[in-house]
Amino acid sequence: MSDWRQLARFWQIWRVSRRYGLDQFVGRRPNKRFAKPRGERVRLALEELGPVFIKFGQALSTRPDLLPDDIAAELSLLQDAVPPFPGQQAREQVEAALGQPVGSLFAFFDEKPLASASVAQVHAARLPDNPDGTPGMDVVVKVLRPGIEKAVRKDLALLHFLAALAERFGPDADRLHPREVIKEYEKVILDELDLMREAANASQLRRNWLGSDLIYHPLVFFDLTRSDVLVMERLYGHNIDEVAALRAEGVNFRELSERGVEIFFRQVFRDNFFHADMHPGNIFVDASNPEKPRYLALDFGIVGSLNPSDQRYLAENFLAFFNRDYRRVAELHLESGWIPDDVRVDEFESAIRSVCEPIFNKPLKDISFGMFLMRLFQTARRFRMEVQPQLVLLQKTLLNIEGLGRQLYPELDLWKTAKPIMEDWMRQRLNPLNGLDDLKAHLPAIVETLPDLLKRLQQDWPPAEFAAQTRELKALRQDLAEQQSRNRWALLGGLLCLGGAVILGLDGRGPARIADLPLASWVLGSLGVWCFARATWLNFSRSGAR
Known part of the structure; x- marks a missing residue:
């Protein structure tokens, strides 16, 4: 807001608002000085303020959640038809953009515009005759208004400023998101100022509907199109x-x-x-x-x-x-x-x-x-x-x-x-087949990136988290194996001792002395004791390792 020209524009907006009684409307106080209803006064004020405000009003007319009913209805009547700028000026702009005289670019160029809007105006023209002598195609030449981008950007800066104020002090700002609304509007109007983008839009729509009997889109001549000049087929209907x-x-x-x-x-x-x-x-x-x-x-x-x-x-x-x-x-x-x-x-x-x-x-x-x-x-x-x-x-x-x-x-x-x-x-x-179509569409990119992906996996393998989980799993498996080994030795010892006792019972003699025990009982009992000792030692060694 430091630029004095922006301050002057802000002052103009304030004066227009006062002239149409919009300052009292903002304050929600009735205005008895005006016979016209408030909705009409809002529309007239926006029309006087120019293209940015006209188009913003048109956009707001589609958001009745932001406005009272009577305002929204009146804004839907906004028209952006404005007086044309001189045809000679349009001719000069075309020549400056395309680098050639209009006479060599077109067999005919009408300086009287077919239509004039807030952002651009359109002139009828005809391309040079074809090599076989047949007349060239009838076309239209769309030319941006001189200085329109500079004026639009100044007004957008003011709208951003006003939206910031509304978001800070407005009671419904958290729901209405005024700054986001202005950002969305900014994209729309700045896109309109780039006629190369409009040409690309027309070409895409034409390709989407080529051959359809529902709708027809004109052919764009990209070699005659620049950011401020657009040439396309003229349609009659x-x-x-x-x-x-x-x-x-x-x-x-x-x-x-x-x-x-x-x-x-x-x-x-x-x-x-x-x-x-x-x-x-x-x-x-x-x-x-x-x-x-x-x-x-x-x-x-x-x-x-x-x-x-x-x-x-x-x-x-x-x-x-x-x-x-x-x-x-x-x-x-x-x-x-x-x-x-x-x-x-x-x-x-x-x-x-x-x-x-x-x-x-x-x-x-x-x-x-x-x-x-x-x-x-x-x-x-x-x-x-x-x-x-x-x-x-x-x-x-x-x-x-x-x-x-x-x-x-x-x-x-x-x-x-x-x-x-x-x-x-x-x-x-x-339809599941659409998933296959998507996969087919992305398959070249997947194939192209697969070698690099495998190389990175090889370099980074195993990942630290995975390696830690693997070590923990190995330790758990080792503990389980050792526990199973101890259990097997203890079980074997018990079975051997039991076998020795059974043989002693079958012998039928009471053991007066240990030396009198049957040899088989001796052997089995000794092996059983050794197995128990083995299991005990394994358990002790594991506890010591921990």
């Missing part, structure tokens, strides 16, 4: 919110909606790599086959993935939810550590049932998934459920899917469409 145009084309809206749900769940669980910015501006529809309409995806700056444990827990939660197994939902929340260990499972189960049960067997038009999530989060808040920052993108995307589904086909049964996909994924996950 109807914007998904052009419902009248799609209806005129005879598009099957039920099929289109169900395909959207299938794409989402397969991206999340089959590929673990999903498009996380599926608002209407980023989705077109190819209506060339109206009964089997295909999605056309755009703008790949925000993608998401889950770690294996979160992915598995989430899948099991979805399936348990689809099957109305609220007990299992509650148990999974405990097992994953999302709620404290001292929460009673039966109480949490009952609370979840009260939220979920009313929405089953209803079409999407009769369900507000946003309100459902709000109630679910409010319920979880009562049980001190911690915020899961890594799931923010997933929840945001799920709300986008709901909005699209409601717009296209309100009768959509979201649960009926999604359940078979989840069941199929779980069957695949539990």
Whole structure:
């Protein structure tokens, strides 16, 4: 905060907050100076503060557990459409990034942008003609706003500062983790500023869905792409919110909606790599086959993935939810550590049932998934459920899917469409043959490291702990062998003495003198005494050794 420019930005934020009455909102005091409701004033303030705050507000709109209902609902209306910067400036930036004049890079470049957003704007262009004389491919050129990264990093520094204050003084900070939320948001927006990363995201999604009739992803031209310039194939179709145009084309809206749900769940669980910015501006529809309409995806700056444990827990939660197994939902929340260990499972189960049960067997038009999530989060808040920052993108995307589904086909049964996909994924996950596939995939690495592993084992063998246990085991075995030897000598001595006594009894004469004993009794008795002496000596020598 030592930089005077950051102080100036902080002062600007404070002035905007005062202008929209947000200072009194923070203090929870009513503000009678404004006719507009507080949710609208928050939205307008964020729009005035610029791209970082707009996108942060969009992210917060997916976390109703962090905000009052009216604020969350208003933030969902945030738009990041902003006035474009000059086309000549975009041309110069392209030339600086690619090191050649635009005229040699493209047969056509339109300085008037197709679209302008808070981070970048897009221009139509066409590649040079092919060697056979055919026209080059139509493309779009995405160009970052000049100076946007510097502005974003300054605002992120302020957000980190404010989050630190909130974590220190906020009453709910231990549950909401404001600094973790800002860190997760920082990753998202900084990724958007690197167009090479967006190009790689587009390429990965294209590879995952290549040949599919559900969705198409554009071809990326990596030789014309840099961190601040991206060139990719231009896609033609109807914007998904052009419902009248799609209806005129005879598009099957039920099929289109169900395909959207299938794409989402397969991206999340089959590929673990999903498009996380599926608002209407980023989705077109190819209506060339109206009964089997295909999605056309755009703008790949925000993608998401889950770690294996979160992915598995989430899948099991979805399936348990689809099957109305609220007990299992509650148990999974405990097992994953999302709620404290001292929460009673039966109480949490009952609370979840009260939220979920009313929405089953209803079409999407009769369900507000946003309100459902709000109630679910409010319920979880009562049980001190911690915020899961890594799931923010997933929840945001799920709300986008709901909005699209409601717009296209309100009768959509979201649960009926999604359940078979989840069941199929779980069957695949539990298939033992998948374990063999994983082993096959890792076999080259295992073979490569095996010689080094064996060498290290040879050098370090036996390990100190193992060697100590081995010595102790050898000592125990030796003690047992010696004990068995003593027992055998004592037993043999007893048997010999007994044999001598038996012979004496058979002789029938009473021993008047020792010298009169039968020879056999003498021999056996002497051997018996010697055996007893041997056993005694072994025992004595072992005790002395200890």
